[in-house]
Amino acid sequence: MNINEQLQNDLKVAMKAHDKTSLNVIRMLKTDLTNEKLKLGHDLTEEEVLTVLSRAKKQRNDSITEFKKGNRDDLVDETKKEIVIVEKYLPSQLSEDELRPIVQKAIDQTGAKSVAEIGKVMGIVIPQTKGQASGGQINSIARELLQ
Known part of the structure; x- marks a missing residue:
């Protein structure tokens, strides 16, 4: 199963479970992948998909840094949850x-x-x-x- 299929299946599960955080993150990831596909003008390769997912994770890590500077612990916690969801679709990290x-x-x-x-x-x-x-x-x- 490729990542798009996995995202679609997980989207359905999140809808049924009323999991708003997962639902929002998966929708954002699907949108990011679609936008990248339109930008490049072809179906994405596995490497291009990983690039998009890595970018999404990096953006969230950057957001955490900014939220900490602004003493917004509520947003830090929410963004950490989002990172966990994004990491489900990335290969395991090298130590x-x-x-x-x-x-x-x-x-x-x-x-x-x-x-x-x-x-x-x-x-x-x-x-x-x-x-x-x-x-x-x-x-x-x-x-x-x-x-």
Whole structure:
């Protein structure tokens, strides 16, 4: 079952259960995927779907940061619930121990010697770990290994 079918099935379940949070998040994800499909002009590949879902998760993480600055704990809690729902459709996240060798291999491949060359490393690692690791997490490990 592809992600669109899974979203459609989960939408029906959320409707029957009167789960407003899940219903809203799933509708937003379906809308994001449809908009991306229209923008690109073709059916989305698995990688493009993961990009859209990763973007949705990142936006919610950014929102949490802003809500914390504004002391809006109610919105922080709600957004955390939304992230859990989005993560259901993403591949499992790589741990730091699993990600470190991938970043090290990319450093070896590019011959990067300093933090100034981190872009080369990111360019290799991000496509390999699409949806499984955030850019910030990859960047952090790369910086640590390049120092």
